Amino acid sequence: MVARxxxxxxxxxxxxxxxxxxxxxxxxxxxxxxxxxxxTGCVLFLLLVLSRIALDRHAFVMEDLEGAISTEEAxxxxxxxxxxxxxxxxxxxxxxxxxxxxxxxxxxxxxxxxLGSSGFGIEERWAGLKLLLSAQP
Amino acid sequence: MYEQPRRGLETRLVAVGILLVVAWxxxxxxxxxxxxxxxxxxxxxxxxQWLSSQTLAADRGTIFDADGRELAxxxxxxxxxxxxxxxxxxxxxxxxxxxxxxxDPGELYEAFQGDTHFVYVARQIDEAIAEPIRQANLPGxxxxxxxxxxxxxxxxxxxxxxxxxxxxxxxxxxxxxQYDEALAGTPGxxxxxxxxxxxxxxxxxxxxxxxxxxxxxxxxxxxEIQYEAEQALADAxxxxxxxxxxxxxxxxxxxxxxxxVNAPGFDPNDRAxxxxxxxxxxxxxxxxxxxxxxxxxxxxxxxxxxxxTAATSFDIPERIERHDTTFEDSIxxxxxHTVTEIVTNSSNLGTxxxxxxxxxxxxxxxxxxxxxxxxxGVDYPxxxxxxxxxxxxxxxxxxxxxxxxxxRVSVTPLQMAMVYAAxxxxxxxxxxxxxxxxIDGDGASRPTVPAERRVVSSETAHILLAMLEAVxxxxxxxxxxxPGHRVGGKTGTTERxxxxxxxxxxxxxxxxxxxxxxxxxxxxxxxxVLDSPTNYASGGKGAAPVFSRVALATLNQLGVPxxxx
Numbered sequence: 002m003v004a005r006x007x008x009x010x011x012x013x014x015x016x017x018x019x020x021x022x023x024x025x026x027x028x029x030x031x032x033x034x035x036x037x038x039x040x041t042g043c044v045l046f047l048l049l050v051l052s053r054i055a056l057d058r059h060a061f062v063m064e065d066l067e068g069a070i071s072t073e074e075a076x077x078x079x080x081x082x083x084x085x086x087x088x089x090x091x092x093x094x095x096x097x098x099x100x101x102x103x104x105x106x107x108x109x110x111x112x113x114x115x116l117g118s119s120g121f122g123i124e125e126r127w128a129g130l131k132l133l134l135s136a137q138p
Numbered sequence: 139m140y141e142q143p144r145r146g147l148e149t150r151l152v153a154v155g156i157l158l159v160v161a162w163x164x165x166x167x168x169x170x171x172x173x174x175x176x177x178x179x180x181x182x183x184x185x186x187q188w189l190s191s192q193t194l195a196a197d198r199g200t201i202f203d204a205d206g207r208e209l210a211x212x213x214x215x216x217x218x219x220x221x222x223x224x225x226x227x228x229x230x231x232x233x234x235x236x237x238x239x240x241x242d243p244g245e246l247y248e249a250f251q252g253d254t255h256f257v258y259v260a261r262q263i264d265e266a267i268a269e270p271i272r273q274a275n276l277p278g279x280x281x282x283x284x285x286x287x288x289x290x291x292x293x294x295x296x297x298x299x300x301x302x303x304x305x306x307x308x309x310x311x312x313x314x315x316q317y318d319e320a321l322a323g324t325p326g327x328x329x330x331x332x333x334x335x336x337x338x339x340x341x342x343x344x345x346x347x348x349x350x351x352x353x354x355x356x357x358x359x360x361x362e363i364q365y366e367a368e369q370a371l372a373d374a375x376x377x378x379x380x381x382x383x384x385x386x387x388x389x390x391x392x393x394x395x396x397x398x399v400n401a402p403g404f405d406p407n408d409r410a411x412x413x414x415x416x417x418x419x420x421x422x423x424x425x426x427x428x429x430x431x432x433x434x435x436x437x438x439x440x441x442x443x444x445x446x447t448a449a450t451s452f453d454i455p456e457r458i459e460r461h462d463t464t465f466e467d468s469i470x471x472x473x474x475h476t477v478t479e480i481v482t483n484s485s486n487l488g489t490x491x492x493x494x495x496x497x498x499x500x501x502x503x504x505x506x507x508x509x510x511x512x513x514x515g516v517d518y519p520x521x522x523x524x525x526x527x528x529x530x531x532x533x534x535x536x537x538x539x540x541x542x543x544x545x546r547v548s549v550t551p552l553q554m555a556m557v558y559a560a561x562x563x564x565x566x567x568x569x570x571x572x573x574x575x576x577i578d579g580d581g582a583s584r585p586t587v588p589a590e591r592r593v594v595s596s597e598t599a600h601i602l603l604a605m606l607e608a609v610x611x612x613x614x615x616x617x618x619x620x621p622g623h624r625v626g627g628k629t630g631t632t633e634r635x636x637x638x639x640x641x642x643x644x645x646x647x648x649x650x651x652x653x654x655x656x657x658x659x660x661x662x663x664x665x666x667v668l669d670s671p672t673n674y675a676s677g678g679k680g681a682a683p684v685f686s687r688v689a690l691a692t693l694n695q696l697g698v699p700x701x702x703x
Contacts, residue, residue, distance in 0.1 A: 078213050085208040085290035090365035104690075 188339075190332045195285060196323030198307050199352035201299055201314075203361045204396075204574065208290050209299050210314065212307065215262035215286035218271055222250040222257060224278035231276050235259060238271050261304065262286040287314075293405040295364050297419040298357065298398050298518075298572060301406035311417060313355065313572060316519050320576055323352035351579040358394035358574045363387055366691035367397040370684050371666075375401050378649070378671035378680045384421040384551045385684065386665040387692055390559045390654070393568035393588040395516075396662065396692065398422075423520045425548040426648050426667070429632030430677065432510075432544035433489045434602060435557060437481055439504035440492045442598040448478045448605065454487045461535030465490055465543075481605040482613035484629060486543045493542025498529040501541060507593045508557045509567065510547055515589065516570045524549045544632065551650075555665035558627075558652045561606075562660035565599040567591050607657045618653055618682035620689045622700030627653025627664075627685060629677030634670060646670040651681035655689040656701050664688050 086092065097103065172180060201210035218239060225231045228250040236243035239260040249257050260267075262284055271279065287302045300312020309318035326349030331342030367385045375383055387397035400420045404411040418424065440446040451474045458465040471485045480488030493501055505511070511526025525548035532538060532546075540546045552570060560567035569588035576584045594602075606626030609615045614629045630650035633642040652665040666681040666688070674680040 075214055078211065081208060082211060082213065082288065082290050085211070088207050088361075089291050089294070090361050091291075091294065094365065094369075 188331050188333075190330055192328040192330070194326035194328055194346070194349045196325050196349035197351040198285065198287065198302075198323065199321040199354045199577075199579075201321075201355045201357060203295070203357050203359045203364075204394075205361065206356070207361055209295060209357065209359075209361075211288050211290060212285045213288055214283050216265055216268040217261045217282040217284045218259040218263065218268065219280050219282060220250060220257045220259050221255050221278045221280065223253065223255055225250065226277060231278060234274060235271065235276055235279065238274065239263070239267075289406045291361065292407060293403050294361060294368065295357075295359050295398070296404055296406050297400045297417075297421075298359055298395075299406065301412065304409075312419070312518070313357070316517055317353075317355055317573065317576070320353040321355065323579065324350040326350070353579060354577040356574045356577065357572055358389075358396060359398070359572070360396045360695060362695050363688075363692050364397040364399065366695075367399045367688045368401075368403075370687040370691075371399050371401050374666075374668060374680065374684045378668055378674045380649075380668040380671040380680070382415070382420060382669040384424075384665070384667045385688060386421050386551055386555045386663075387688065388555050388559050388570060388663045388665075390562040390660050390663055391568070393556075393559070393570045394574065395570055395572050397688075398572070419518065419520075420667075420669075421551045421665075422516060422518050423522065423550065425522055425524050425550055426669075427545050427547060427632050427635065428549050428554050428650070429544040429630040429648070430484045430486075431554055431628050431630035431650050431652050432547065432549070432557075433481065433484065433542070434561065434606070434628055435505055435508050435510075436489050436493045436496075436501060436542045437477060437605065438508075438561065438594050438598060438602055439501050440477070440496050441601055442504070442594040443496055443500055445496045445500075446477050446492060448476065448601050450477050451475065452477070452480065452488050452491045454480075454485060454491070458487050458490055458539065460539050463536045463539070465539060478605050478608055481628075482608045484609075484614050490539045490542050493538055498532050498538050498541075501538070502526070502529040502532075504593075505541075505547065507567075507591075508560060509553050510549055514552055514556055514570050516552060517573050517586070521552075522550065524553055544630065551665050551667045554650075554652055555663050558606075558654060558665070559663040560593045561599050561602050562654040562663055563599075564596040565592055565594040567593045603654065603657055603660070606654060610653070614678045615651060615653070615682050617678060618651055618685045618689075620655060620686050620693070622702050623655060623689070623693055623698070624657045624702055625653055625655040625685075625689055626657040627651055627682070629682060631676045631678075647675050649675060649677045649680040651677045651685045653682075653685045653689065655693055656698060658701060661696060661698055662689070662692055664692065 198212040200208055200212070203209055218235075220231070220235075222228055229247055232247040232250055233243045236246050241260070246259065259279070268281065272281065285307055287307055289296070289299065289301075296312075298312055300309060300314035300316075302309050302314050307322075309315035309321065314321065327347040329345040331339040331344075333339055367387060371383050371385045374380065383399075383401045385397065385399040386395065388395055398419070398421050400418065402416045404413075404416040406412070441448070453474050454467070454471045456466075456472050465486050467483075467485050467487050469483060469485075471480075471483060471487060475483075475485065475488055477488075477492065479485075480492070505526055511524055513521045513523045515521075527546070532541070537546055556567060556570055559570075568590050571586050571588055573586055575586065578584070603626055606628060607624060608626075609628055610618050610626050615627050618625060618627050618629075628651070630648070630652070632648045632650070634646035634648055635641075636643045636646070647670065649668040649671050650666060652663065654660045654663055664685050666684040668680050668684075671680045
């Protein structure tokens, strides 16, 4: 058994005497994290706002374009309707009549021998036919 | 001494504990129900409160003629509506807007009475008419955009195209009805979030199911031929005094109907004309006894069955009496005549002799083969099958004789046209149709494939065509001749049956002519039917000239060169 002298024992310090000392460098690192986080949050928020602004602007542009498309579509169908009415056989027949383009009361059928066939004398036959046709009223 | 208070405390604690367990158990049970079993139901209820569904109307398909000309188109039109509750002075608004929309001010004022929030003022008007109303800036007047069906060519081919219902643009008649499902397309749906006031929440939920546009239809109708046929029929109606008429032009090889005309007609753009008999497509829906035009079937049956040839001679008497009926010819045919001469002169007695030689069974078989008594299957609503009684129901006295010359059988003009088309097509009957192809919303084309069946041999058909040409050359149909072209056909003049008197009329007839052009290389069959003409009341004098005019226009339109020697 080893004797211990009371002189080697130290008094146990009280709880309140202990405290942690934080150096200035450690304090700045901890604050910097928070500052960085705050800045990041602000930037993200600004980016969000800007993106929404851009989205809304594009939405307005799209709406304008859709309106323009509708207008052009309506114009397209108006033009198609106009073309259909211009092509109306009744309208064309009226104009033809006004221009005198009508079937004659007596229809004469001109029969040209050998018409449509190739061979000797075809040019002469065509010349004769042209003369005959030019004589029609 | 301290045990009783302790037990009392414990009892209360246990009771409270039990209560708490029961209460929390009930909450847990309710949570399970709400979040589990009925979760979908509650979610749907929530969605129904803030999600609004709006139907997106599908664009109705366009109907084109054979050359791509629009016959029916859907365009946006303006509908003027009123909310009378927003009007400080309903009378003033009624009086100011009435002349702008062509309505009676008093009638409008009456419509504005009461607590209604919605009154139609004018429906589907043009923007040009709506503009002054906009500029008037009247309180309580609002504008909607509605689809409107428009027919650019008016009454041209009106019976074929038909028309739609104003409100929902659904087909009511004609091709619009027959192909309504294809034309209508499939509506879409728009889902948006709305607040309790009904306003759309910006950037809220948004889901759209796009509408599928309706299919477009390309008809077989050639507008130029249709127009000329309409003009020819209108002139004939005026000349003959007929109460109604029909003209059909059919491509013999394909069965395509190039023109289908009926008079009286209507304009589908004008609702006031959509009344009564004007709406009937008589070419398809009306039946009549074909009379002499059906004699060609009797002759075809006799030749194809080998009973007779074109040169077979029959000794025609002055009259034929069967039971209580006496049959006669309209011209003197007494003596021997060939089958060709019988057809050329449309001899009733000669045809009866031929019909009696082949018998009821054979005649019925060929009538059925040519399509009598059964619908052609044309793509048009309301086609009847006509009437052809089975031979066992034919009376032993006059039925065979009457049927031989075109009585006791009911057919439509289209059925008769297809009889001649079969003869012109080498003996092959082809199903008639009005739609050439259906074009889906994505551009895919579905052409019509008609059914076919052989009716008579090609040799028989060739012989019949020669007979038909003789009818026009020197028979009853000389007025059907077409300058520069060889044509053939058959006249028909049938006593009209009066259903009220239950007997044949002494005065009214059905005059018809059905012909083939050109006869040597047939392209088209043209059928003309005039109901109750008072002047030129016969097939040869009333209907045949119509055939001549329509045939000339048709052959020119198709680019068929003259072939007359």
